[in-house]
Amino acid sequence: MIMEHSRIVRVQGDIIAVPATDIAYGELATVRSRRGVSLAQVIRLRGGEVFLQVFAGSRGVSTGDTVRFLGHPMQVAFGDALLGRIFNGSGEPIDKGPNLHALPRISIGGPSVNPVRRVIPRGFIETRVPMVDVFNPLVESQKLPIFAAAGEPYNELLARIGMRANADVVILGGIGLKHDEYLKFRIAFEQAGVLSRTIMFVHTASDPVVERLLVPDMALAVAEQFGVQGKRVLVLLTDMTSFADALKEIAISMDQVPSNLGYPGSLYSDLASRYEKAVDFDGAGSITILAVTSMPGDDVTHPVPDNTGYITEGQFYLRNGVIEPFGSLSRLKQLVIGKVTRADHGYIMNSMIRLFARSREVEQKLAMGFDKTPDDERYLKYGRLFYERFMDLNVDLGINDALDLGWKTLAECFRPDEVEIKQEFIDKHWPA
Amino acid sequence: MNGPTHGRIVAVNGPLVTCEVDEGREVLQNEVAYVEVGGVRLKSEVIRIRGRQIDLQVFESTTGLKVGDSAEFSGELLAATLGPGMLGMIYDGLQNPLGELENDQGFFLRRGQYLPSLDQKRLWDFEPMVQAGAQVRAGQYLGKVTEGIFPHPIMVPLVLLGTWEVKEIRSAGQYTVNDTVAILKSIDSQTQQEVNVTLKQEWPVKRPMRIYEERLLPDTQLLTQCRLIDIFFPLSEGGTACIPGPFGAGKTVLQQIISRYAETDIVIIVACGERAGEVVETIREFPLLEDPKTGKSLMDRTVIICNTSSMPVAAREASIYTGITLGEYYRQLGLKVLLLADSTSRWAQALRETSARMEEIPGEEAFPAYLESRIAAVYERAGKVRLNTGETGSLTLIGTVSPAGGNFEEPVTQNTLKVVGAFYGLSRARSDQRRYPAIDPLISWSLYIEQMQASLNTRHENWVDLVKKAHNTIFKGNEVRQMMLVVGEEGMGLDDLVVYLKSEIIDAVCLQQDSFDKVDQATSRERQISDFLLLMEMVDHPFVFESKEQAKAQMTHLQNLFFQLKYCPFEGDDYRRYRSEIESILNGKGVSHP
Numbered sequence A: 001m002i003m004e005h006s007r008i009v010r011v012q013g014d015i016i017a018v019p020a021t022d023i024a025y026g027e028l029a030t031v032r033s034r035r036g037v038s039l040a041q042v043i044r045l046r047g048g049e050v051f052l053q054v055f056a057g058s059r060g061v062s063t064g065d066t067v068r069f070l071g072h073p074m075q076v077a078f079g080d081a082l083l084g085r086i087f088n089g090s091g092e093p094i095d096k097g098p099n100l101h102a103l104p105r106i107s108i109g110g111p112s113v114n115p116v117r118r119v120i121p122r123g124f125i126e127t128r129v130p131m132v133d134v135f136n137p138l139v140e141s142q143k144l145p146i147f148a149a150a151g152e153p154y155n156e157l158l159a160r161i162g163m164r165a166n167a168d169v170v171i172l173g174g175i176g177l178k179h180d181e182y183l184k185f186r187i188a189f190e191q192a193g194v195l196s197r198t199i200m201f202v203h204t205a206s207d208p209v210v211e212r213l214l215v216p217d218m219a220l221a222v223a224e225q226f227g228v229q230g231k232r233v234l235v236l237l238t239d240m241t242s243f244a245d246a247l248k249e250i251a252i253s254m255d256q257v258p259s260n261l262g263y264p265g266s267l268y269s270d271l272a273s274r275y276e277k278a279v280d281f282d283g284a285g286s287i288t289i290l291a292v293t294s295m296p297g298d299d300v301t302h303p304v305p306d307n308t309g310y311i312t313e314g315q316f317y318l319r320n321g322v323i324e325p326f327g328s329l330s331r332l333k334q335l336v337i338g339k340v341t342r343a344d345h346g347y348i349m350n351s352m353i354r355l356f357a358r359s360r361e362v363e364q365k366l367a368m369g370f371d372k373t374p375d376d377e378r379y380l381k382y383g384r385l386f387y388e389r390f391m392d393l394n395v396d397l398g399i400n401d402a403l404d405l406g407w408k409t410l411a412e413c414f415r416p417d418e419v420e421i422k423q424e425f426i427d428k429h430w431p432a
Numbered sequence B: 001m002n003g004p005t006h007g008r009i010v011a012v013n014g015p016l017v018t019c020e021v022d023e024g025r026e027v028l029q030n031e032v033a034y035v036e037v038g039g040v041r042l043k044s045e046v047i048r049i050r051g052r053q054i055d056l057q058v059f060e061s062t063t064g065l066k067v068g069d070s071a072e073f074s075g076e077l078l079a080a081t082l083g084p085g086m087l088g089m090i091y092d093g094l095q096n097p098l099g100e101l102e103n104d105q106g107f108f109l110r111r112g113q114y115l116p117s118l119d120q121k122r123l124w125d126f127e128p129m130v131q132a133g134a135q136v137r138a139g140q141y142l143g144k145v146t147e148g149i150f151p152h153p154i155m156v157p158l159v160l161l162g163t164w165e166v167k168e169i170r171s172a173g174q175y176t177v178n179d180t181v182a183i184l185k186s187i188d189s190q191t192q193q194e195v196n197v198t199l200k201q202e203w204p205v206k207r208p209m210r211i212y213e214e215r216l217l218p219d220t221q222l223l224t225q226c227r228l229i230d231i232f233f234p235l236s237e238g239g240t241a242c243i244p245g246p247f248g249a250g251k252t253v254l255q256q257i258i259s260r261y262a263e264t265d266i267v268i269i270v271a272c273g274e275r276a277g278e279v280v281e282t283i284r285e286f287p288l289l290e291d292p293k294t295g296k297s298l299m300d301r302t303v304i305i306c307n308t309s310s311m312p313v314a315a316r317e318a319s320i321y322t323g324i325t326l327g328e329y330y331r332q333l334g335l336k337v338l339l340l341a342d343s344t345s346r347w348a349q350a351l352r353e354t355s356a357r358m359e360e361i362p363g364e365e366a367f368p369a370y371l372e373s374r375i376a377a378v379y380e381r382a383g384k385v386r387l388n389t390g391e392t393g394s395l396t397l398i399g400t401v402s403p404a405g406g407n408f409e410e411p412v413t414q415n416t417l418k419v420v421g422a423f424y425g426l427s428r429a430r431s432d433q434r435r436y437p438a439i440d441p442l443i444s445w446s447l448y449i450e451q452m453q454a455s456l457n458t459r460h461e462n463w464v465d466l467v468k469k470a471h472n473t474i475f476k477g478n479e480v481r482q483m484m485l486v487v488g489e490e491g492m493g494l495d496d497l498v499v500y501l502k503s504e505i506i507d508a509v510c511l512q513q514d515s516f517d518k519v520d521q522a523t524s525r526e527r528q529i530s531d532f533l534l535l536m537e538m539v540d541h542p543f544v545f546e547s548k549e550q551a552k553a554q555m556t557h558l559q560n561l562f563f564q565l566k567y568c569p570f571e572g573d574d575y576r577r578y579r580s581e582i583e584s585i586l587n588g589k590g591v592s593h594p
């Protein structure tokens, strides 16, 4: 039943309150104001008062405006007809394509998958980026963000890795995305020839802040349906820090006591309920989530990257245009390393990282003006080679070639008894 | 009480729902209530009573609830069902069997679906152990059934107070968990109360089970097969430990490996607000792994309580209590129980979320003021006890902590450190260098060394002193390292450099343990002793080197031998070969440089 209510009795931040009865928690409404029509969602019921968050923001809302309750929670259209289409932050098509009224609609933000219906992921995704494949391999159904400060080429990296995933369906969720960046994604999809299996939900930087909240949920609800149908879906979300900032604004408008830097205490759960949509279904498809989490002040302990790191299955740490070996982590790597990839993979990976850590220490030591020992020379050489052959994002190399290059690099700099690798692998792989 | 109490919803704020009951109706704190939405009943718990206004935390999504909808109070506290058939189960935080839900619900967890925690149809072979006329008290064994790896005693219900007389006891035979196997009669002739005993019983999860003769000092080591823990920071049966660490430092992997290899009868894993994928690994892999002690699958000694991060927050709070209650129950059966909770910070955050919605006055970082006492109360439920039956049982609790920003100066870590007996602090520096497990030997501690001294020294006559010496070497090695950063290697004496190199060997081959290598992932007690004593020979060895370059080259060679050794199966040919090579170097025959 659709009900109209006027009398907005309270406006605070992007929250409004109206007196109304028989309204369900979570229900959707439209608010018609001088600036147009906006979606709004019930976020609190208190006696005869209903509180709503207004997705287009409350600017321009007046006490005389009309609120219309729609009798259902937020929904999004679903069907194969979505492929190739582009939507805005409230799920309206913005690509001048045919309307989608005939499609069934599905609720967003649905319940979580029964853990018992998940399987252990095993699909190695070869990205040909050695810092990913060798040191932190990406696994189908993984949830993984790129941590980066402003100005880093994170969207390029996201697009590059994303295109390699070879998914059946690619869904882009743009949250506070710059218009240029959106266009770049489109071009990348076009060039990779995947545009026809891509769906874009794009909230741009100039759109209302609260509207950001819907994007991940719409993208993931659609992904979930395709996943259940057996499709391998890749979801790209950028930038999740913008999403968290929208949560912060709502929390502040609701007078919630912030836990850290103004973010609500529920930030962890709010982010987790989105990222946990990544799944490998038992007997159906999968959802892989690659996201961008920009780091305000390049600070990984900032609440958004911090909470994200506790939720996701690792992170790629992009700094100075390269994926940092330290701080980057793929937690699913052990599921594929040495199982899907070559048996020596794990050993060479650990050894190379350990030695690279030492070469960094040597660099620091020399920077402080200490003498260079002959050993130092070798570590420096190793550090240089590591950067050129593995870290440089222009390197494009298959996993086996990269592993071979790893052995070659070790042998060029070290003796076998210095690399801490099991003898059987030394015997097998150490270049003569 | 006259009939169930009803209420009407007056406010909905996320999982916090306020309802109003009629004047004069009785409502219990922590009582279970159900709110109804679209024909589905959602379970909730009373968390605050203010006159007629009752606050409920609903264990499910409250979408769709309306003001005026009805609530029904059960008159019963939130309780766990205890009995045979829990082993191998995967429960949610409210003890719903997730594996059974699977059958009728497909991929997703639909709200409002509650199933009995124990198989209702399965028949158990019951054998009586007492005769009619016997006088019994709560926790005493009336009989037993056989459950997989062990005989499962059937106890006088733990909630019963005072002494009871066995009026009837059923003969040996097959019974379901709901069948009566005994009838008890109160010896208080006034009341003449009678109680039917079935194979299962209930216990309110938030109340500690204190039905034992006495609490014992935890003085026996609980072997985890993780060297860093067993050698440097040993844990005792009935002890408590916390594992704080920044994200990705290795808390979960450490708990997973402990859950596999710890020498204990029962393992309870509480996945509290963490990733579903991590539980899946356990669920899928445990059935395939063999418990060396019983020869059966590891799943047969394991119960999983799983309330992962996207499952409802209120049930996350309950999950820890459900886990502990199950643990206490098995302890009543005279068993050694290990409970692993990952992560207690998520539980604390659940408290915080609820507290914020109740608009309580927040404390530090918006956690409620009672955080400290709640944490203490949880860890206090662990312990080793002598039961009324004369047997001993223990419940050991290891909780991970996920401090914001990896900074241990935050309320959950600090309040936990006040109450636990061992602290395994993971450091970002060590995990970045892939020095796993990333337990930082410079900050971690165990208070159990003192009280377990006698038991530890059965490993070797002055084991505790040797460990101290090794630990000291690590401290000294670190000092040298710090100094080297200031004065450079050229400013260091040769002796200092050797101390540093020795400490690096201890680190590389003893502290570091590869969880993903079949051999290295678990080290038996026997091997721990043998390898550690060899390592200490190296530490004690008076090496004579001519130059720093020589020292580095030769110690690197030695380190590599130790390193190869640790990957060889114990007492195998390769093991012996590397060992004798190391021994010949330490016996003064000098380092043969390759």
Ligand SMILES: Nc1ncnc2c1ncn2[C@@H]1O[C@H](COP(=O)(O)OP(=O)(O)OP(=O)(O)O)[C@@H](O)[C@H]1O
Binding pocket: A309, A310, A311, A329, A330, A331, A332, A333, A334, B245, B246, B247, B248, B249, B250, B251, B252, B253, B254, B274, B402, B436, B437, B438, B513, B514, B515, B516
């Ligand atoms: N003992 C170990 N041996 C080898 N690798 C390890 C070990 N411990 C951790 N790792 C590596 O570190 C990764 C992260 O570990 P883990 O998931 O246990 O971190 P965590 O501390 O639980 O993080 P979070 O707080 O985010 O849950 C693992 O996926 C694995 O790659």
Ligand SMILES: [Mg+2]
Binding pocket: B251, B252, B253, B274, B342
């Ligand atoms: Mg973890």
